[in-house]
Amino acid sequence: MDPSAAISELVIANRIVAHLKLVDSFGHVTVRNPENPASFFMARSRAPSLVTSEDILEFNLDSTPVDLRGMRPYAERPIHGCIYRARPDVMAVCHNHAHELLPLAITRTVMRPALHTAACIGHEVPVWDSRDHFGDTNLLVTTNEMGDSLASAVGKGSTALMRGHGSVIAGRSVQEVVFTTYYLRLNAEVLIKAMSTGKEITYLSPGEVDRAGELHAQPMALGRAWEEWCVQAGIAKLS
Amino acid sequence: MDPSAAISELVIANRIVAHLKLVDSFGHVTVRNPENPASFFMARSRAPSLVTSEDILEFNLDSTPVDLRGMRPYAERPIHGCIYRARPDVMAVCHNHAHELLPLAITRTVMRPALHTAACIGHEVPVWDSRDHFGDTNLLVTTNEMGDSLASAVGKGSTALMRGHGSVIAGRSVQEVVFTTYYLRLNAEVLIKAMSTGKEITYLSPGEVDRAGELHAQPMALGRAWEEWCVQAGIAKLS
Amino acid sequence: MDPSAAISELVIANRIVAHLKLVDSFGHVTVRNPENPASFFMARSRAPSLVTSEDILEFNLDSTPVDLRGMRPYAERPIHGCIYRARPDVMAVCHNHAHELLPLAITRTVMRPALHTAACIGHEVPVWDSRDHFGDTNLLVTTNEMGDSLASAVGKGSTALMRGHGSVIAGRSVQEVVFTTYYLRLNAEVLIKAMSTGKEITYLSPGEVDRAGELHAQPMALGRAWEEWCVQAGIAKLS
Amino acid sequence: MDPSAAISELVIANRIVAHLKLVDSFGHVTVRNPENPASFFMARSRAPSLVTSEDILEFNLDSTPVDLRGMRPYAERPIHGCIYRARPDVMAVCHNHAHELLPLAITRTVMRPALHTAACIGHEVPVWDSRDHFGDTNLLVTTNEMGDSLASAVGKGSTALMRGHGSVIAGRSVQEVVFTTYYLRLNAEVLIKAMSTGKEITYLSPGEVDRAGELHAQPMALGRAWEEWCVQAGIAKLS
Numbered sequence: 001m002d003p004s005a006a007i008s009e010l011v012i013a014n015r016i017v018a019h020l021k022l023v024d025s026f027g028h029v030t031v032r033n034p035e036n037p038a039s040f041f042m043a044r045s046r047a048p049s050l051v052t053s054e055d056i057l058e059f060n061l062d063s064t065p066v067d068l069r070g071m072r073p074y075a076e077r078p079i080h081g082c083i084y085r086a087r088p089d090v091m092a093v094c095h096n097h098a099h100e101l102l103p104l105a106i107t108r109t110v111m112r113p114a115l116h117t118a119a120c121i122g123h124e125v126p127v128w129d130s131r132d133h134f135g136d137t138n139l140l141v142t143t144n145e146m147g148d149s150l151a152s153a154v155g156k157g158s159t160a161l162m163r164g165h166g167s168v169i170a171g172r173s174v175q176e177v178v179f180t181t182y183y184l185r186l187n188a189e190v191l192i193k194a195m196s197t198g199k200e201i202t203y204l205s206p207g208e209v210d211r212a213g214e215l216h217a218q219p220m221a222l223g224r225a226w227e228e229w230c231v232q233a234g235i236a237k238l239s
Numbered sequence: 240m241d242p243s244a245a246i247s248e249l250v251i252a253n254r255i256v257a258h259l260k261l262v263d264s265f266g267h268v269t270v271r272n273p274e275n276p277a278s279f280f281m282a283r284s285r286a287p288s289l290v291t292s293e294d295i296l297e298f299n300l301d302s303t304p305v306d307l308r309g310m311r312p313y314a315e316r317p318i319h320g321c322i323y324r325a326r327p328d329v330m331a332v333c334h335n336h337a338h339e340l341l342p343l344a345i346t347r348t349v350m351r352p353a354l355h356t357a358a359c360i361g362h363e364v365p366v367w368d369s370r371d372h373f374g375d376t377n378l379l380v381t382t383n384e385m386g387d388s389l390a391s392a393v394g395k396g397s398t399a400l401m402r403g404h405g406s407v408i409a410g411r412s413v414q415e416v417v418f419t420t421y422y423l424r425l426n427a428e429v430l431i432k433a434m435s436t437g438k439e440i441t442y443l444s445p446g447e448v449d450r451a452g453e454l455h456a457q458p459m460a461l462g463r464a465w466e467e468w469c470v471q472a473g474i475a476k477l478s
Numbered sequence: 479m480d481p482s483a484a485i486s487e488l489v490i491a492n493r494i495v496a497h498l499k500l501v502d503s504f505g506h507v508t509v510r511n512p513e514n515p516a517s518f519f520m521a522r523s524r525a526p527s528l529v530t531s532e533d534i535l536e537f538n539l540d541s542t543p544v545d546l547r548g549m550r551p552y553a554e555r556p557i558h559g560c561i562y563r564a565r566p567d568v569m570a571v572c573h574n575h576a577h578e579l580l581p582l583a584i585t586r587t588v589m590r591p592a593l594h595t596a597a598c599i600g601h602e603v604p605v606w607d608s609r610d611h612f613g614d615t616n617l618l619v620t621t622n623e624m625g626d627s628l629a630s631a632v633g634k635g636s637t638a639l640m641r642g643h644g645s646v647i648a649g650r651s652v653q654e655v656v657f658t659t660y661y662l663r664l665n666a667e668v669l670i671k672a673m674s675t676g677k678e679i680t681y682l683s684p685g686e687v688d689r690a691g692e693l694h695a696q697p698m699a700l701g702r703a704w705e706e707w708c709v710q711a712g713i714a715k716l717s
Numbered sequence: 718m719d720p721s722a723a724i725s726e727l728v729i730a731n732r733i734v735a736h737l738k739l740v741d742s743f744g745h746v747t748v749r750n751p752e753n754p755a756s757f758f759m760a761r762s763r764a765p766s767l768v769t770s771e772d773i774l775e776f777n778l779d780s781t782p783v784d785l786r787g788m789r790p791y792a793e794r795p796i797h798g799c800i801y802r803a804r805p806d807v808m809a810v811c812h813n814h815a816h817e818l819l820p821l822a823i824t825r826t827v828m829r830p831a832l833h834t835a836a837c838i839g840h841e842v843p844v845w846d847s848r849d850h851f852g853d854t855n856l857l858v859t860t861n862e863m864g865d866s867l868a869s870a871v872g873k874g875s876t877a878l879m880r881g882h883g884s885v886i887a888g889r890s891v892q893e894v895v896f897t898t899y900y901l902r903l904n905a906e907v908l909i910k911a912m913s914t915g916k917e918i919t920y921l922s923p924g925e926v927d928r929a930g931e932l933h934a935q936p937m938a939l940g941r942a943w944e945e946w947c948v949q950a951g952i953a954k955l956s
Binding site for chain 1: 831832833834836903906907908910911913914915916917918919920921922923924925927928929931932937938941942944945946948949
């Protein structure tokens with residue numbers, strides 16, 4: 001994949017996460033530069049539903065801009081830069097405030113997958129709390145020190161919730177990251193409703209998480225969802 | 240009904256279950272070949288909202304393909320093939336992960352109908368758990384051994400939940416299966432909200448289930464819903 | 479208002495209750511014949527979203543048809559006919575299965591208004607249970623005996639829930655009935671969420687119900703909602 | 718900003734709050750006259766989704782009309798007039814019945830922000846109950862005496878819930894008021910779901926509320942949301 005193809009896919013991903021309401025006016029998706037692992041692409045500060053290829057900027061892994069072209073960047077670049085720096089295997093990152101997972105983020109609930117499609121979120125979703133190390137802030141992750149702390153909460157996994165704020169998702173491709181973001185939210189939504197009934201939840205077993213996780217990382221599963229989302233978001237026509 | 244009419248109706252059913260959000264990118268509806276009870280029709284591996292008549296393939300009841308025409312089939316064909324094999328009266332099957340019933344699927348809640356329109360789901364909806372007989376898997380029903388186990392959970396009924404996964408619905412026609420799928424979800428959604436209030440639920444009595452179940456299997460009720468769903472899904476115009 | 483104007487308004491009401499999802503493929507709105515209080519207008523058996531003026535039939539208060547013109551009527555006509563017969567002040571009736579109020583209908587919860595806009599539902603919404611007097615049925619109100627029983631549960635009020643089934647709403651005009659149907663559902667939805675928190679609910683006081691109820695029956699309030707709903711349902715253009 | 722620009726922005730705000738379902742047929746947004754702090758602009762009595770610049774009227778701070786031009790005003794003008802009179806810093810006000818916050822309004826729940834985007838609602842959202850001082854009414858705030866009471870509940874803050882009724886939001890600009898209205902609702906929605914799980918909620922600390930509140934009042938954050946909402950509500954085209 002060359003950089004321009006990566007940028008095209010990133011624009012599509014912005015439209016899809018907006019269409020699926022995984023983001024509102026805030027939140028962002030990024031992709032590592034396929035030709036230069038020391039930089040990544042990210043839109044200028046704009047609602048994801050409105051992002052076009054003209055809005056995509058390039059940043060170094062310390063989140064300094066390569067060239068702002070007169071535009072204003074998102075303040076929370078370090079969420080992305082610090083994860084790319086810590087995790088050479090990660091090619092794409094999403095940060096979002098999906099409404100349905102916020103009830104878990106504000107109750108510091110460590111989530112586990114209970115659905116086979118949600119195995120991609122990993123065995124446990126840690127909850128990172130900016131207050132633990134940084135005290136009273138505006139909760140935005142705007143420094144590399146905060147970004148490194150969040151990246152270390154993600155660890156070798158693919159997801160973390162952020163207390164009072166939202167979530168972060170890392171993956172091997174833009175398509176995988178959008179897929180994981182979608183099913184992270186669904187897992188949260190289903191768990192919250194299950195909890196409201198007071199009934200005991202049967203989570204996936206560790207072995208099931210491993211096996212189902214492998215499955216949904218395959219191009220077949222990702223591709224089936226991606227094809228539909230492109231049509232739904234108005235990117236592709238239904239043939 | 241000849242096979243081409245069955246295929247047309249199957250394509251419509253795919254659009255309807257997608258429009259009603261009974262499926263997302265995953266899930267499938269199938270119909271038995273009206274001219275050959277030893278085979279059934281099912282789309283190639285594709286999101287239901289995108290399925291056209293070009294995508295429909297034919298499978299034997301052991302879920303081997305009659306002719307793939309170079310396409311990739313769904314992996315979970317045995318859900319369908321095994322039910323058709325075990326139940327000569329069944330003419331259509333739907334497998335789905337409707338979001339609103341997942342809280343019951345992950346709490347292994349045996350559901351009973353509490354709404355007269357949901358009498359079609361039967362007296363009790365069993366919960367099948369792949370782990371009971373097959374241990375740690377990726378939860379997909381991809382072998383005839385698993386398919387037979389699921390079919391035996393459905394038994395002589397029309398529905399089963401699948402723990403951590405979704406549900407399966409069997410019926411005497413495509414229209415009946417879509418109707419039952421819709422009201423299975425509604426029953427789940429209403430029960431979950433009722434449970435969250437802590438109040439005692441009055442279910443239909445066994446006699447009510449029998450009487451209301453007969454009613455909603457009649458062409459009049461099915462036809463009224465089907466006519467509207469065709470318009471909503473863009474298949475038919477409002478006259 | 480002459481009969482043709484009443485029929486036009488009834489068709490609009492069908493579209494509005496469908497657009498607002500107060501009905502799905504089932505449920506119906508009717509209006510008394512303004513020139514003959516001994517009959518009422520009701521669509522033939524069809525999903526409300528599809529009803530046109532061609533579909534409107536006339537029925538006597540015992541729910542026998544004046545002239546079916548070869549069409550099939552709804553089976554539950556007695557819900558309407560019996561209320562018109564018992565209540566000369568009632569000019570319009572709605573029967574629906576709005577999803578959000580079903581959790582209260584299946585828990586036999588006697589609802590009271592907690593919102594000023596819901597004062598129109600009356601001091602208390604009784605729950606009518608067909609099983610109390612008629613034993614095991616398919617729950618449909620298809621005889622005048624059942625219709626009279628339901629009408630007597632409504633009494634001098636404007637609403638009743640029907641256990642395992644839905645609700646009925648009576649009013650002095652089509653616009654009032656749609657308004658009450660909308661806010662009956664909203665009151666139910668808000669109460670269910672409030673109940674799920676376990677917190678104590680403050681209902682409107684009896685005096686507040688009386689005063690707010692008068693207010694929302696005025697043409698100004700009804701008209702403001704009706705104007706918007708006509709635009710939303712595609713009946714009128716936004717000027 | 719001249720008055721005509723303020724009126725244009727007010728019309729856009731009406732469309733946006735309707736599109737975001739922050740209001741239904743009831744509720745209103747107003748703006749102080751930028752050239753005359755002793756008056757404010759408000760639509761005639763009409764559903765917000767339908768409001769055009771022709772519908773905008775001017776009122777004095779005692780809520781008497783400057784010139785009705787033959788139109789009927791909203792009855793609840795004193796909600797706005799009394800806040801403008803008490804708070805010279807306030808330039809815009811919104812009154813709404815957003816469905817998702819009504820469960821807190823009817824349980825008299827004093828809300829605190831648990832999301833960084835909701836810091837704009839202030840440290841605590843008081844619940845004003847018309848019955849405390851005015852006894853049994855129709856709950857509408859139609860006199861200056863009631864309006865002053867509500868304004869004094871808002872105090873130096875930006876929000877208050879109204880028991881059995883809805884909420885009021887005050888801000889330094891129309892854009893800020895719409896933003897605060899949106900995140901007031903989101904905070905309520907997330908809290909209610911969190912409460913339904915029975916888990917302990919971690920609210921923002923007072924220091925976090927102050928810091929995050931400053932952040933989201935900045936033009937950058939407001940502008941990002943406003944740009945997207947204008948496109949969503951059909952006011953602006955996506956470039």
